[in-house]
Amino acid sequence: MKLVVQVPCLNEEETLPLVLGSIPRSIPGIDEIVVVVIDDGSTDRTVEVARAHGVTDFVHHRRNMGLAKSFTDGVSYALSIGADIVVNTDGDNQYPQERIADLVQPIVRGEADIVIADRQTQLIEHFSPTKKRLQRLGSHVVNKAAGTELPDAASGFRAYSRESLMRLNTVTRFSYCMETIIQAGNKRMAIASVPVVTNAKTRESRLFKNTRQHVFRSGLAITRAFIMYRPYVIFGWLAAVFGVLGLIPFARYAWLEYQGEGGGHLQSLLLGTALIMMAALSVMLGIVSDLIRTNRSLIEVNLEHTKRARFDAPHYPASLL
Structure with missing residues (x-):
């Protein structure tokens, strides 16, 4: 069974070594692990740093195209090289890569199509009380739209089976996280959750300028996906x-x-x-x-x-x- 770990990057030369250094080299039930770095228009030494740490598989964007496009292109590349499971993490070292082994096990055992890491946002110190409430509200809305019971629908630390990726199609340009859950839920895929503890914050998010913009864009993505299916x-x-x-x-x-x-x-x-x-x-x-x-x-x-x-x-x- 082949696992592809894809790492979307935009100018992550400082944190990328931490990410690559903590990705497991062997996992029970996995025969081969391939790391793919998705260079989303980086202007620093992200690619050189990745090569220095042994990465040989890349997806390049000539300019920044966003997280959703990076995810989609990374998935296409992973499927083309025969991935049975694809794990998506981040180049800013937010997620604990050492937990990838736990993340993929429900898929290896045939119990789930998708596994989403529960960041346990109530424990994240740099999240304000307002942001924590908004995260819970967002997860509640997505669960209602998808017919799921996920504690952290916004988490980008995920594992997908090859079969699930054949059936999912990303439309939004902002973030694929909410949309793929609503699609998967309405297509009756089995979705599991694994609790993790995130790493210390290394930088501000580049997905949005402020919380208001994040709420607005996420709301649009949820509404659009909901209208598509229900x-x-x-x-x-x-x-x-x-x-x-x-x-x-x-x-x-x-x-x-x-x-x-x-x-x-x-x-x-x-x-x-x-x-x-x-x-x-x-x-x-x-x-x-x-x-x-x-x-x-x-x-x-x-x-x-x-x-x-x-x-x-x-x-x-x-x-x-």
Whole structure:
């Protein structure tokens, strides 16, 4: 069984030696371990440092393309060299690489498709109380959308089986973390969690400028992924809310008419009509979105077949190519 550990890097020459030096050289159940450094447009000596520490496999971006693109390109490279399991870590040494052995075991035993490290954010000292609450809230929202029970949905320290990567498709450009969980949950993949303790902070996050931007971008990613797989829930609730709100002005107008005071309250009819129209529009958008969801499901089946034809041709049934 071949394990590929991919390390996305953007100017990580200072911390990369700590990461590479702590990656296990042997793991029970794993026959081969390959480290792949994804150079996301680094302008320092990241690549030279990686080569000095024995890394021979690289994915290069000529300019910074972001974490999601780095993850996707790294996965494609890992699959192309025959990876059975792919572990994603970080170049800033946030995650304890020595726990990779524990992270992959549920996949090695055939118990999980994806394993996500639980950073136990309540124990992270440099996380403010507000950030800890937001992390819990974000995980709760993602779990609701995915039908999962993960304590740390935002963790990027993960292990994926080859089979799961064949079925996952990343769309967002910000971060793949939330989107892949929602996809995996709605595709009924087995997702496990392993508690870890993170290393000391080495630098500020480069994914976002501040907490507000992080919340906004994460919220957009969650909403987009949720609409992709369960649009009828969102638009159904919108239709119900607008419908109930639209009936209230009509009820008010009817009551005033009954009291003999309805002539001067036509604004109630206008407001009620507008709200009912919004409810009807939500229903139509829900129908259209559900049709798009069905079409997306069919496209993803074709994408899975394409991936298998590209990466698993010798082992893939000819009847499905």
